[in-house]
Amino acid sequence: MYPHLTGLGINELEQIEHYSLRQEAQKDVLKIYFKKQKGELFAKSVKFKYPRKIKSVLIDDGSGQYRNKTEVNRNLTLVIDELNLLTKPIQSKDVDLKQKILSDLRHLEKVVASKIKEIEGDLEKLK
Structure with a gap:
């Protein structure tokens, strides 16, 4: 089958x-x-x-x-x-999609903040 x-x-x-x-x-x-x-x-x-x-x-x-x-x-x-x-x-609903998008956005914010700190640290080493 x-x-x-x-x-x-x-x-x-x-x-x-x-x-x-x-x-x-x-x-x-x-x-x-x-x-x-x-x-x-x-x-x-x-x-x-x-x-x-x-x-x-x-x-x-x-x-x-x-x-x-x-x-x-x-x-x-x-x-x-x-x-x-x-x-x-299970068919996802708009609410689930909204939660996924918000979760992805929060994750992206953490990644960007971490990368900014890393770059700032590299800049400090150059001084």
């Missing part, structure tokens, strides 16, 4: 808890997490990397210029469809 997941070597489909997806350079990284078993310190997970498909897209008919655009690998979309059926992901 789940040919793409079994094709990846995942046979214990009922043990899948959730998954994450991120992009690294020209690849999409899918990480599948399994339910933590009794006696295990950490839950088991597996990672798969899918190269992104690169297409040349015409920007403007008049100029004849093209731009490279990347797309998600078709096999990855099929695997994600199967994972969505198994995990039934």
